[in-house]
Structures are given as structure tokens and as C-alpha cells.
Amino acid sequence: MYEDSWYSFVPDHHQKRGAAPGAPHPGHRRKESLLQQPNGATEHADAANPLPALFEEQENPNSPPRATLARRAKSYSDIYDIVTAQLSKGGLKKKRRRRRDNSTWEALGLPEPPSDVHSQNLHDDDDDDAQGKTLLLASQPEYILYHDQLAMTERHLGSLIEDAESALKDLEILCQSFRAVEDQTKSFQAQCDDLLSEERRLQTLADEVGTDLHFYAYLDNVTRRLNAPGAGRLVDDDSFGEVLANLESCIAFMSKNPTYRDAEQYLARYQSLLTKALHLLEVGFTNRLDKVSTEISRQIVATQSESARHALAYGRFEEMLSESYALIPNVQRVVRSAYDQNGLATAGPNFGIFAMTANNLFQAYWAVRDRDLKPITQQEQLAFKTEAAGESVETGARNFVKQCFERSYNEGSLFRRVFSIDTQYSADPKSAFVALKIPVRSLVTGTNIAPIGTSLQSVLQTSDLQTICNVVGWLTNEYLLLDYDEDETPFTGHCRELTARLLAEHLWTFTDAFFEAEIAKSISRAVIAPEALKIGAAANGNASSNAFPPVRRAVELLGMFDQVMPKERCQRNSPVVFKIVKESIVTLHRAEARIKSSRNGTDPDLFMIKNLLMLKNELLALEIGDVRSSESLSSMQHFGQIWDTLRPQNLIGLLSTFSTYIPGSSYWSSPRTGTPTPANGSGAAEVQDASEQLDEQLRQSIYAFTRRWATALNEAQGKKLGGKNLAKLERKLEEMLDRAFASQPEVVGKLKEAIQIEAHAQAQAQSSKT
Structure with missing residues (x-):
């Protein structure tokens, strides 16, 4: 692939070392590139005339040996042979050097001459000593450097030990001084600890006093806010909820600490302010209802379409009522302070105040709803009486009951979205169900089923016993006794609850009276x-x-x-x-x-x-x-x-x-x-x-x-x-x-x-x- 002469680029160090160190240099001469391939004439010329050694290339006798460059392989297959040869070469050199070193020490370890010839060979001994020193200096140049380094390290370590001993002595003196100071300042430290404890106690007491004073200082602030000329607009703002929460906290604090100064007076004033705030909410909600009712009732009377009336009575009414900024959320917060999600009474020191306000809000709401939907309910009752007087009482009763159940479900859904509670059946006198069970309205709701019972009884009063049994039996089998699947709809559950109450509170006693009259007529008399x-x-x-x-x-x-x-x-x-x-x-x-x-x-x-x-x-x-x-x-x-x-x-x-x-x-x-x-x-x-x-x-x-x-x-x-x-x-x-x-x-x-x-x-x- 390449000629062997291409790899002979390593200069001959022996020839360079043989040159006279003091030979004059003809000038700085550029080294020959090691990458250049020598041809025949140039190669012989370089071999015959080696380059003179430069000054910076002269070797120090105490420096480590120079590195040699391995021969470049002709091909990939020759790399292993070259590396093996190089390693073998290096190993032999090291072995030969080790043998020379050993031989040097063996040469130095000459046996002592006998005492009887010592005097005779004194001159020879001096020469031998001089030569031994020369040989020692010549054979141990590399160990002199290590000896100097060890000597210098020893000196440094000695100085470090002396410095450490000095620092330990200083530290011992400082420890003795600190112990003396500590012994002298024990009483002072105890006094400082007492002062720190007292400071912390005073800080805690100051925080508690500041907290307690907050409940006293809030009176002036809330009084000014609730008595301001524009206080009525406060109920349509988020800050009204903060006012109620702060008033509740102040009332709870004064109730919990009756022994504090003027606690009873502050409690009474906070309760009166809470009542005033809730009254403002009632006024604002009532005004909002009247404003919405004025527009909705006029539109309901003006239209004759059932779908349009339904959209106005529920969709449009809810939309207009919710257009306020924070009035409905504040109303829901007050209602939830008195009742939970299911309409049961909540435990709290202010339950009476909140329950009274919630009931007032309920009554105002149902009064408006009853007034707005009165044309619709009157039309349904008139249609029921007309149908009952005509062809079939049973058919009219069934249609009327279905209409009332649907309207009751819609009213219950709207009420739940406005007040955020569901008035489920409860016999607790403090529950929302009992508070809403007022049979004076003509509107059928989840708590007021009297209109259905009254209308049915007025029509069935003139019917025979079999017709009454057919109507009551249809109600029982249609809504009460039918086994529904697990995915029972909310409307079905609502109808079942209304049917149970309608039968238990109105129709069963009405039917029993007809049976007793029939018994007296056809059996007893x-x-x-x-x-x-x-x-x-x-x-x-x-x-x-x-x-x-x-x-x-x-x-x-x-x-x-x-x-x-x-x-x-x-x-x-x-x-x-x-x-x-x-x-x-x-x-x-x-x-x-x-x-x-x-x-x-x-x-x-x-x-x-x-x-x-x-x-x-x-x-x-x-x-x-x-x-x-x-x-x-x-x-x-x-x-x-x-x-x-x-x-x-x-x-x-x-x-x-x-x-x-x-x-x-x-x-x-x-x-x-x-x-x-x-x-x-x-x-x-x-x-x-x-x-x-x-x-x-x-x-x-x-x-x-x-x-x-x-x-x-x-x-x-x-x-x-x-x-x-x-x-x-x-x-x-x-x-x-x-x-x-x-x-x-x-x-x-x-x-x-x-x-x-x-x-x-x-x-x-x-x-x-x-």
C-alpha cells in the first residue's frame, strides 16, 4: 500500500546527541514535515546530513525520557503487530534500565577491605570514594528531585504542626476566657430569658387585645355603611356578604364572652345591625321581584299561546331576575344560613334572624309567582270543571292532575335555582317545608298541594262512589304503587311524593267519608x-x-x-x-x-x-x-x-x-x-x-x-x-x-x-x- 520508507520519519536521537553541542548553527532551519513522503534522493541526503540540534531541543539530563512515535501501519491488519512490537520494546528498555540500576547499587555496595590492608590502600580509597560519588551523582539524578520534594514537604508539615499547636493553645485560652465570661454572665442570661418570655407574653396579649378590639372597632364602620343614604345599593354588591359574615363573627364573639366590658350592649347593637342589613336585602329583593313581575305579567296576559306563556313564566322570569349583579347570590347566602340544601334547619346562634328573613323572602317570591300565574291557573281550573261537567269526570280529573304535577315540578326547579335549596318533605317545625306549607295560594307547588285536593273534591263531591274510587285508584296505581326502574327521573320522584301527600292529606279521608255515608245508607239504614x-x-x-x-x-x-x-x-x-x-x-x-x-x-x-x-x-x-x-x-x-x-x-x-x-x-x-x-x-x-x-x-x-x-x-x-x-x-x-x-x-x-x-x-x- 505504502513503502516502508514512508514510516521512517522518526529522527535518530543518537546521532543528534553525538553532534557537538557547540557547533555553529547556519541559522534557524525549518523542520521537515513528518507528513511529506520522502523520495529517493531526498531520503539519502537527509540520512547523510542530519539536522543540527536546536537549542530548545537539547535534553536536560534530569528530565524524563523523550517520547518516541510509533511507526505508522501500512494497513489495518498491521496495527496489532506494531502495537505489540512497541510495547515489547518499551518493556525491554525498562528491564534493561532496572538491571542497570541494580547493577549500579551492587557496584556501590563494595565489601570493606580488611583492616590490615586499609592503611596501604588509602590513596586507592580516596579515588574510589570520588569515583563512587561521581557514579552516585550520575546514576541517581532522578532521585535527587524526589529527595528535595520530600524535604520540602517535611518542612511544610513541620510548619503546619507548629501552627496547629499554636492555634490549639490559642483556642484553649479562648475557651478558658469564654468559660470565665459564661460563669460571670449566668445571672445576666437568666434575666435576659425572663425578659424575652415577658416580651413574648406581652406580644401575645397585645395580639389578643388587638383582635378583641377589632370586634369593638367594627361597630362604627358597619354602622356608617348601613346608615348611609345609598345603603340599599349595598345588597347588590359582593361586599354585602362580607358585612353579614363580619356581623355574625361579632355576634358570636360577644355571645361567647359575656363578661367583657359592654358585651351586652355591643351584642344588642350588632343584632340590630344584622336585622337592618337583612331588611335591606328583603327590600331590594322585593323591588326586584316587582320590577320583573310588572313586565312578565303584562306579557302573559297579552299572549294566548301555551308555549309562549311557559317560556315567559319560567325562562324569561329567571333571566330577568338574575340580571342583577350580586342580589341573588346574597339572597342564597342568607337562605343557606338558615337552611341546608334539603331545607332542614341549621344550628347557629343567628338561626332565628336568618330564618325569619328567609321566610319573608319565600313569601314575597310566592306572592309574586301566584299573582303572575293566576290567569294560567284559573284557565286550567275552568277547563277542568267544564270537562267534568260534560263528558267524563275521570278524564278531566286525570288531565288536571297531570297539568298540576308538571307545573309543580317546574315551580320547584325554578325555586331551587333562585334560592339554592330543595324543600323536601319534613315534619320538623323549623324546616323550610313547614314554613312554605301555607294553603292560601292558588299556585300548586311542592309544598302546597291544597289547590289540587280542593279542586278534585269540589268536582267529585257530586259524583258517585264508583267514580271517586276510579279516580283515587288511578292516582294510586299510576304514581304511587308502580315499580320504577333504578334510573328514576326527578319528575317521576316528584310526582310520587305529591301523590302520596295528596292521597294522605286530602283524598283518602274524602273517600273514607263517602264509604261511611254509603255504609250508613245501604247497610245500617x-x-x-x-x-x-x-x-x-x-x-x-x-x-x-x-x-x-x-x-x-x-x-x-x-x-x-x-x-x-x-x-x-x-x-x-x-x-x-x-x-x-x-x-x-x-x-x-x-x-x-x-x-x-x-x-x-x-x-x-x-x-x-x-x-x-x-x-x-x-x-x-x-x-x-x-x-x-x-x-x-x-x-x-x-x-x-x-x-x-x-x-x-x-x-x-x-x-x-x-x-x-x-x-x-x-x-x-x-x-x-x-x-x-x-x-x-x-x-x-x-x-x-x-x-x-x-x-x-x-x-x-x-x-x-x-x-x-x-x-x-x-x-x-x-x-x-x-x-x-x-x-x-x-x-x-x-x-x-x-x-x-x-x-x-x-x-x-x-x-x-x-x-x-x-x-x-x-x-x-x-x-x-x-
């Missing part, structure tokens, strides 16, 4: 015709067709009441159910007495059994709240359950457990007394549980019927008659039972079985006596 005292043939196999008319009406009323009322209300202390059962029993007793006195051919015990069983079976079939089918009245499907308890051989005293088949029967009882319960008459209904009285009357009727017919059958089989009238008597009994319990063979069979068991028991008793 019903006109009983003589034909009704007879058990006629059942029409089309219907067991209730030949029942006593008042009892049949009682069964119908029980069914209607169960349809219109939820299950819980039918079972727990229902006066309607109690009155239906009680009046039915009293009417049956009167009918039984008339049958016995007239002797119209009807068996009084069988008459009582048929009607009491029908009433009892209806109670069991309904379960006081479950939905029934019309077949339950004719099939007597619960008679087997009744008869399993009323075994003929265990009739005496057994019917005390029969009332357990009537859910909630213990709630029908009237107040008990310690007097004995009469077997018949109205006195039993007044002092005894209605279900227990029904069971007692049924037990007595069954026992009397079976005992009387068992006796008649035994007499017909006796020796006197010889069984002549037995077939006729059995045929009469069969016809009587078939006519009374048409299409009810189970009842007929059970009664016949009871008569036979009773007859067998009487026969055994008679034979045992004889």
Missing part, C-alpha cells in the same frame, strides 16, 4: 223488604245472588275499598273495613230477629250461616289488599280452610283462633272493656273485635243449626215415630241446603257431615244416660 228475609234460589249458580242484600252490598264495598286503597291501609286500623263488618253483623241480627218473629219459613240459623260465611269468605279472599277476581264470590274457595278450623265436634270455644285467617284483624277492634260481651246485639260490635265477633256469630249459628237438626233426625228415628218422617225430614234438609248454597256442594257436604256427627254424639249421650 237499609230498608229491608220481607222478600229479602227469605233464601231464594240462586240465579245462574251465583252464590251471592240469593244473599241478604245488605251483606251483598257489604261485600261489594269491601271489594271497592280494596281496589282503591293500598294494602297497608286496608290492614292497619281501617275504620271503613271495621264499620262494614260491624254494621253487617248488626243488620244480620236485626234480620234474624224479624225472621224468628214472622216465622216465614226461613231457617234463621241457616240464614245467618249463609251470610256470615259469605262475608267471612270475602275477607279471606281479599286478604285485605290483594286483587280479586269475580269468581271468588261464587266459588267459596276458602270454605275448606274455614271448616278445617270449625270442626263440628270442637265448635265450642274453637272459633277463638278463627280470626287468625283474617290479616290485620287485630287492628279492627274497638276499645275493650271489662264487662262481659253479649252474644247478640249491637253492644257486641262496640266492645269486641269485629273479626272475633264475626267468628263468634258464625260459630253460634253453625252450632245451633247442627244441634237442632241432629235432634230432629234423632227424634224421627225414635220409637215414637218409628222413622216415618225421616225421609221427609232429610229431603227437606237437602232442599234447604241446596237452595241456600247453590253450586257449593262442599258447603252442603260439610254441614250434613256436621249434623250426622252431632246426631251420633247425641245418640251416644242418650244411651249412656239410660
